[in-house]
Amino acid sequence: MTEPVTDPLTPVLTKRWTEPDAWSIETYRRLGGYTALPKALRASPEQLVALVKDSGLRGRGGAGFPAGVKWSFMPKDEDKPHYLVVNADEGEPGTCKDIPLMMADPHSLIEGCVIAAYAMRSHRCFIYVRGEALHCYRRLHNAVREAHAAGFLGENVLGTGFDIEITVHAGAGAYICGEETALLDSLEGRRGQPRLKPPFPAAAGLYAQPTTVNNVETIASVPFIVNAGSAWFKRMGREKSPGPKIFSLSGHVEKPGQYEAPMGTTLRQLLDLAGGMKDGIPLKFWTPGGSSTPMFTAEHLDVPLDFEGAVEAGSILGTTALQIFNETVSVPWAVMKWTQFYEHESCGKCTPCREGTFWLAKVLERMVDGHGTEEDIDTMLDVCDNIFGRSFCALGDGAVSPIQSGIKYFRDEFLALCEQNKAERELAGARA
Amino acid sequence: MTHAAQETFGEETVREAAEIIARYPQSRSALLPMLHLVQSVQGFVSPEGMRFCAEQLELSEAEVAAVATFYTMYKRSPCGQHLVSVCTNTLCAAMGGDAIYAKLREKLGLGERLEGNEETAGEPGEPGSLTLEHAECLAACDLAPVLQVDYEYFDKQTPESAAELVDRLRAGEAPAPSRGPGLRGFRSAERQLAGFFDGEAALESVVDGSSQAVETLRGAQIAAEHGWVAPEAEDVPIPEVEEGAK
Numbered sequence: 001m002t003e004p005v006t007d008p009l010t011p012v013l014t015k016r017w018t019e020p021d022a023w024s025i026e027t028y029r030r031l032g033g034y035t036a037l038p039k040a041l042r043a044s045p046e047q048l049v050a051l052v053k054d055s056g057l058r059g060r061g062g063a064g065f066p067a068g069v070k071w072s073f074m075p076k077d078e079d080k081p082h083y084l085v086v087n088a089d090e091g092e093p094g095t096c097k098d099i100p101l102m103m104a105d106p107h108s109l110i111e112g113c114v115i116a117a118y119a120m121r122s123h124r125c126f127i128y129v130r131g132e133a134l135h136c137y138r139r140l141h142n143a144v145r146e147a148h149a150a151g152f153l154g155e156n157v158l159g160t161g162f163d164i165e166i167t168v169h170a171g172a173g174a175y176i177c178g179e180e181t182a183l184l185d186s187l188e189g190r191r192g193q194p195r196l197k198p199p200f201p202a203a204a205g206l207y208a209q210p211t212t213v214n215n216v217e218t219i220a221s222v223p224f225i226v227n228a229g230s231a232w233f234k235r236m237g238r239e240k241s242p243g244p245k246i247f248s249l250s251g252h253v254e255k256p257g258q259y260e261a262p263m264g265t266t267l268r269q270l271l272d273l274a275g276g277m278k279d280g281i282p283l284k285f286w287t288p289g290g291s292s293t294p295m296f297t298a299e300h301l302d303v304p305l306d307f308e309g310a311v312e313a314g315s316i317l318g319t320t321a322l323q324i325f326n327e328t329v330s331v332p333w334a335v336m337k338w339t340q341f342y343e344h345e346s347c348g349k350c351t352p353c354r355e356g357t358f359w360l361a362k363v364l365e366r367m368v369d370g371h372g373t374e375e376d377i378d379t380m381l382d383v384c385d386n387i388f389g390r391s392f393c394a395l396g397d398g399a400v401s402p403i404q405s406g407i408k409y410f411r412d413e414f415l416a417l418c419e420q421n422k423a424e425r426e427l428a429g430a431r432a
Numbered sequence: 433m434t435h436a437a438q439e440t441f442g443e444e445t446v447r448e449a450a451e452i453i454a455r456y457p458q459s460r461s462a463l464l465p466m467l468h469l470v471q472s473v474q475g476f477v478s479p480e481g482m483r484f485c486a487e488q489l490e491l492s493e494a495e496v497a498a499v500a501t502f503y504t505m506y507k508r509s510p511c512g513q514h515l516v517s518v519c520t521n522t523l524c525a526a527m528g529g530d531a532i533y534a535k536l537r538e539k540l541g542l543g544e545r546l547e548g549n550e551e552t553a554g555e556p557g558e559p560g561s562l563t564l565e566h567a568e569c570l571a572a573c574d575l576a577p578v579l580q581v582d583y584e585y586f587d588k589q590t591p592e593s594a595a596e597l598v599d600r601l602r603a604g605e606a607p608a609p610s611r612g613p614g615l616r617g618f619r620s621a622e623r624q625l626a627g628f629f630d631g632e633a634a635l636e637s638v639v640d641g642s643s644q645a646v647e648t649l650r651g652a653q654i655a656a657e658h659g660w661v662a663p664e665a666e667d668v669p670i671p672e673v674e675e676g677a678k
Contacts, residue, residue: 007660014652015662023643043670050673081457093521093569103611103643124457131468131505131625132517132570134583135612135643138624142639145632167455170625172464172503175568189463189489191502207458229668236662244662247651250573251523257574257650273654291522323523323573337522341568347502 036223048119055230061215073202082122092290094321098216102136106143112219175345194393237263241306251324289318292398294405336364342399353396472622512561535591584609613641
């Protein structure tokens, strides 16, 4: 099929951000906010689930699971409390889209929460915000207060008989809590360690009750879909990955920032908009969606950045956090830094991840320090094989991505570090 | 509750702890905000603070300690008036974050070797005292390299700008962050993270504060300049669903 033709940038979620005081309820309402809510509440929950399913909206937190399908897993009866939990624990290295969204336009998230809660027969919603995002936390706190005063939250919303409370909850500094089941444990006041699935949260989530965990950008998209319909949403992006997406460009580009473009936009197109590479120094490697997504190189400039396109090219879309590195950056060094991050953030529950990330960091530190050997490369790949798919959650899988992809595309650079060491050792031996 | 904990935290904190518990369907969910609360009182999570939480929530001290030691935002030794967190994750590091962190360590006389996750220069809690830590990705990569003071963002830093910032903090000044309201110290930030804003006027005074970085608005502004828009949205009725589909 032919792809829909749209403008290069399609601001939907980011459109209001440029307004003064975009975060206040006055601005939000002046620009069409809280018009989807009464419309949604006049429909049935089944209609809303069907609408979101039909829109093809896929989870914006990295995994890309169809949001409407996830919603449909929630039980249809209400003999137990249902919970909606928003994952606002943004922390995947490179990812920086939800924090500006919550800072600039918190009411879009609140309106989305009320609609999503109604669709899933939930009367209680928690927004789990990363603790370090204090300004977002207070803007959300204020938005909840404003929405209450305006009758969009609380008992009998807009006279429809629907009750909903939203609690904004601050985390305390743990990357792993961005994993949905670890987030639920953390929200229950425990160490944030992932749970074995199944049971999935829709069956036994928060307090072992039916729960859906959605990302900020996913939920904030819902009011737009309710207003303009699924056909409108599908006019942007690609058939299996429709809609607009916030691409976050960071690193060695002239104009880093947030660019909302249709799904399937390429890095080449985005770089053009962003004024190209900083100071004209050529591109060396980049991540399509945070450090847990296998890196790409200049060969991949034309890969369509949607869920299918990224996978076909050997990576995953993740959070569309495009971290861009030029030729001056050493790949083994970058891989070492990321590995140190995973070592620090591994929650320690699963042995392969806890021990594996520790040793991988040690080997990489030694290698970058000039004391690596060629065998270390095979050792690392072997350790990666023993982490991937062998832990409860995706942190371990993410941790091996930079190493495996780094060695795949830049093996010579790792080897060069070892050759140097080998040559020095031989010289030292000759002197002895 | 033990007398020692009661003396440190007082009736007011007991009442606030109860307020936190009331926000949740199950009391244990109050533990993370309550740890932020005790941290706002003492400037760190002390054994006494953990005991206080355990008593309010009817948990064992071991259960609270297991949680308090898991999360990096709970500090186990007293913090300075301000907490300075420098992102040294890969992207910020490549853009200058490592150099900023090294410069600040040198400036604060912290030596080359890192002792634990964070270190404090000056007498904890006294004006001008600073705790320095290296942070993982702070989710502001388009503004790299970034650092935070009391969890407010200072964007696009250089070793020089960061050094000047630290000088001003040590002199008791409160330089304005790139985004967010004016600095009020680590303990004030922790009190807000526990969900206490102390009245509507106080909330309004902190909820304002800039957030519109050039980078944040970049895409929307380029689109506006070119007249690029999303397809026109018309109010479309929500389709009915067939009975069988329910």
